[in-house]
Amino acid sequence: MSSTLQTLDRGLLALKIVSEHNEGISIAKLAEELEVHRTIAYRIVATLESHALLTRTQGGTLRLGAGITLLASRFEPQLHTVALPLLKTLAKATRATAFISLAQGEECMVTLVAEPEEGMLRVGYRVGSRHPLTQGAAGIAILAGRAPKEEDSPEVKQARADGYSLTRGQLQRGAVGVATHIPTTQSRSGMEACVGVVAMDDLDSERAIREVKISAIQLAELIGQ
Amino acid sequence: MSSTLQTLDRGLLALKIVSEHNEGISIAKLAEELEVHRTIAYRIVATLESHALLTRTQGGTLRLGAGITLLASRFEPQLHTVALPLLKTLAKATRATAFISLAQGEECMVTLVAEPEEGMLRVGYRVGSRHPLTQGAAGIAILAGRAPKEEDSPEVKQARADGYSLTRGQLQRGAVGVATHIPTTQSRSGMEACVGVVAMDDLDSERAIREVKISAIQLAELIGQ
DNA sequence: CAATAATTATCTATTATAGAAACAAAAAAT
DNA sequence: ATTTTTTGTTTCTATAATAGATAATTATTG
Structure with missing residues (x-):
């Protein structure tokens, strides 16, 4: 306590x-x-x-x-400046809201969002919102990016095997989330990040999985090392 | 007290x-x-x-x-609400595109832009674009705002002496840039910022220099201490 | 398995803080 | 012009919150 x-x-x-x-x-x-x-x-x-x-x-x-900017510039500078264009592309390709989340203790936090331009309804995902790592596609993706443990839930094991996590309605009824861990971020800075999309039930999940995986690889390359 | x-x-x-x-x-x-x-x-x-x-x-x-990024994402809008009116005035007075750039490691990044309303051609300067501090009026202005160093280029020394930097065609053929460091921001907050204008070759540089200098002083007051 | 380091928990003196109150100055309203 | 309200400072004191020590517990590491 x-x-x-x-x-x-x-x-x-x-x-x-x-x-x-x-x-x-x-x-x-x-x-x-x-x-x-x-x-x-x-x-x-x-x-x-x-x-x-x-x-x-x-x-x-x-x-x-202005002191904020100094702190911000010392916080993994590349990630956000580099990631936004890529997220926009992802949002467009999947017609879903694309995001990057970071692990923060036992929670994960949304730090960057891009919404699709077209489409009638879109799922809003607020930057700064947090939820437990054990819930939602983002959290599971981060857990799956860690070394395997005994106590991993079936979902996490599944996600680790598949290379992505897909959840339905865990954070919000009627919402689907797909996410995957961004490799290489951890080793360098200890930061754990994932990229994904959220949408209504009508998400083309096959496509979303493909696109999210591609984005993760691109992000890893962009961030470097 | x-x-x-x-x-x-x-x-x-x-x-x-x-x-x-x-x-x-x-x-x-x-x-x-x-x-x-x-x-x-x-x-x-x-x-x-x-x-x-x-x-x-x-x-x-x-x-x-990750909470830092949240604060940071809210800092810029706040800076903008305060600084944008001033930039618009600057753009109008000089008939050129006015901007604010921030130092970001070894680069400088455009964070806010105001374009002049009249005029046939205008130079677009994209928010988010970055270039090395050693190139372009903005970067040189920021370097000139730092404490003098041995390895400063002649341009930087010149800019420090003059209180502004003026470059031609460094970032773009046919473009002229004038910029000056925003004082007082650095010491406390660690933020390094500059304000300036870019235009085609037809810029009235005498006037631009004058106006940019005035803007820098005003911004220094607005941004704080 | 010892030994060291990291972390958490418990406790008390005292300091730093909370909060009030009083006051001055500036704005806003009359 | 003169109230009234808002804003900003200063001083003061009870007390709650913090500091800091000590000790117990848990990880790490050689």
């Missing part, structure tokens, strides 16, 4: 709240959302500001600061 | 330290660098981890987490 620190937690929450307000947010409102006294919000802001993670515009509204 | 919060400050410092270790860092070493007891480092890590800003690889070493 590893405990967390309240003050740090609140600060990070503040960062998140500011990030969610594109138009900026006032300190008063931030305090409200954090459910803390105004004074505290000022102190939190001052601290985040001193690390350039937050700035205040003339009007006094808060916005994310 | 707006005070800061120790716990939050340490947490953010931890984030920075981890970001500086490409190969990852152990908790023990992190504690050392933070000059806190190991126990505290564990709590800091747990908190950062719960926000997906940090992960631990199999080996137990710490790395930046």
Whole structure:
């Protein structure tokens, strides 16, 4: 039961709240959302500001600061800049929403999404959303990319054998997901990533599997080594 | 004398330290660098981890987490809302395509563009396109914004002396670029940015230089501190 | 299998923080 | 012009949260 620190937690929450307000947010409102006294919000802001993670515009509204880009540039720089065009292609080819997810402890997190342009309905998959590794095509694909273990679920074993995972309705009723592990990412940085698509039940899964596999190989090559 | 919060400050410092270790860092070493007891480092890590800003690889070493990309993806839109109006003004005043570029390792990347409304031909400059820092007005402007080095090219030295860089045909035949470093951004946040314009050979360069310089100052104020 | 390292859990003194309150200054409304 | 509201600082104190130690537990490694 590893405990967390309240003050740090609140600060990070503040960062998140500011990030969610594109138009900026006032300190008063931030305090409200954090459910803390105004004074505290000022102190939190001052601290985040001193690390350039937050700035205040003339009007006094808060916005994310440039320090974010520095952190971001140190986080696996290639992956995202390189991957977006490829994801768009994948989305078009499969007529489904394409994504990249990263392992994060026992969860996996969606970090990049490309939606298909055509099609009446499309499945939205929000960047930043997280779910357990044991659920959904993405998580299973990541587990399948790891060394085999006793306790692997049948699905994971299957995915490891097939080179892809396919799930139906695990995260959302009526949604199908196909994903596969991106090789080589792990060895270099310890990061574990997968690429895949989600769609309604009408997904052409044969094709999706093929395309997702190709994308994974291309990504691995692009990222290098 | 707006005070800061120790716990939050340490947490953010931890984030920075981890970001500086490409190969990852152990908790023990992190504690050392933070000059806190190991126990505290564990709590800091747990908190950062719960926000997906940090992960631990199999080996137990710490790395930046996927949550960074989420914040980063929200930083750019916020920068844009603030900077775009200014870029539009710049584009209009110079009748050229105005841009902001950020340093990204050894390259620089275009993150925001505003095209002039009038004029027959306009130079398109694609957001996301990258080129080496050593080439083109933008890259040279960024290098000129750094502390002087022995190995600086004559162009960089010139740009540093002049307060702007002007290149012809380096990235594209027949194109002229003028750019200047946005001051004050680097020191705290680590971000290195420049603003500039590109146009065909017919650019009124005197005017462009003047306008770009003004924009840089204004942006410095907008972006923060 | 010992020995070392990594991790988690428990505990208490004390410090850092929370939160209030009071105050000044600037905006907004009257 | 003068209230009223909002925004930003400062000071203060109770207390809760944190720091840091110690110890117990679990992995790793030679």
